[in-house]
Amino acid sequence: MNIDSYISQLLYRYQCVTVPGFGAFLTETQSAQWVESANSFFPPKKMISFNTNLKNNDGLLANHIASSENKSYNYAVNAIEYQVVKWKKALESNEVLVLNNIGTLRLNADSNLVFKPSEQTNYLSSSFGLASFVSPVVKRELFEQKIEAIVERAPITLETEEEEATSSRSYLKYAAIFVLGLGLTGSIGYPLYQNQIATETVLVESAVQKQVETKIQEATFFIKNPMPAVTLSLSEGKLPYHVVAGAFRDEKNAIKISKKLANEGFKARLLTINKHGLYPVVYGSYATLAEAEKAKREINESKNPEAWVLIEAL
Structure with a gap:
């Protein structure tokens, strides 16, 4: 029997899951983190650690296996003992013990167990659906400096007297055309302008009327002699x-x-x-x-x- 999945299921709900005769997996809640140097955000999560000194059977893992497998409690205890024997043999052979969604275990040079937790699973149920992400750096451009640089580089041109006279005559010609256009626009566009004013007036009056109706609907009316408050009580023993x-x-x-x-x-x-x-x-x-x-x-x-x-x- 592979008990990795049962340990993983219990880590969502409990702070300590003990494997009898082997050790205990402990969880500790870690707050959300923002790593400024990497522009990365990490949601709150449960950090997993391992303690080899907690080996006594508290019944949690065995009861969970027995309920899930629909077997007896003694069967679950024997299954755990068998799995622990296999784990110890693998570690003594200098193998890396991989526990799915939990982490890895190995023996160091001093024959001490070294646990490395898995980073793939977040056992904090309140963080369900939250994932880490990297936020790109916001690039800010100094537009004022760019404008100053453009102004400094802009060429300065000098006009001669002859060019100024030609330019003045051109301005007079365009001004005459503009005045003539204004006369034509006034004779044709004035009735259109009056129609537009009338239309906008109707729209404004409609908007004001809607606001007045909304205020009336939202108004609160106060009664001088209100009815006494009604208190509902649950029947004895029915606490919700x-x-x-x-x-x-x-x-x-x-x-x-x-x-x-x-x-x-x-x-x-x-x-x-x-x-x-x-x-x-x-x-x-x-x-x-x-x-x-x-x-x-x-x-x-x-x-x-x-x-x-x-x-x-x-």
């Missing part, structure tokens, strides 16, 4: 907001976790089986979303960073 600790396929595991949370002081309870065939366990249920979000933030910081809010009247 729940902070979920996890969902388990095995009801016994769900009951065990529920009791553990209750002993820690939470108003934990086990919900009925959902449409996915899982038994959700909640830290507590709340009447408002604000209360549930506040409790979730506190639990994320102190207990379980993967806790989430379920909205359903139960």
Whole structure:
């Protein structure tokens, strides 16, 4: 059995996934990064590390394999032990152990395990769909300097008296033609101008009327004696907001976790089986979303960073 994929699935939801007798893969959230020298942006992600000192079986990986394969817990434990033996033999033979979507493991000169995480997979679910990208450098041109350079290079021409006289006569000729054109344009274009003014006046009046109608529709009317506010309350026990600790396929595991949370002081309870065939366990249920979000933030910081809010009247 190749357990790489099962470890990878658990890394999306948990900070620590232990492989009994081998070590533990740990995740740590890293903020978004901007590398100015390379003009590159990297989204938030989970950094993966490996700790050889954490080898005790916490049941997480074995339970997940048993549920996914529809096998017994003991079968999953034996499968993990067999895989660990194969991994150790490969490492002792100075082979590089490649774990798909997780990273590589090898022994260094001092026979210590060296782990190199994979850069291809981002296990932070909130960054789904975000990818790194390189932004090209924005080139800014100094147009003022270019204009000054053009002005400095522009040639200066001097006109003689004869050329000035010729130029003056040309200007007079063009001015006479322009005045004649103005007379013709005035006699023909004035009625057209009046029609254009009338058309624009109608358009302006229509626009003003639309603005007045919009203001009337958006107006707020105040009632001196308003009706008292109506408060709706849920029936007793029907709290719609729940902070979920996890969902388990095995009801016994769900009951065990529920009791553990209750002993820690939470108003934990086990919900009925959902449409996915899982038994959700909640830290507590709340009447408002604000209360549930506040409790979730506190639990994320102190207990379980993967806790989430379920909205359903139960």
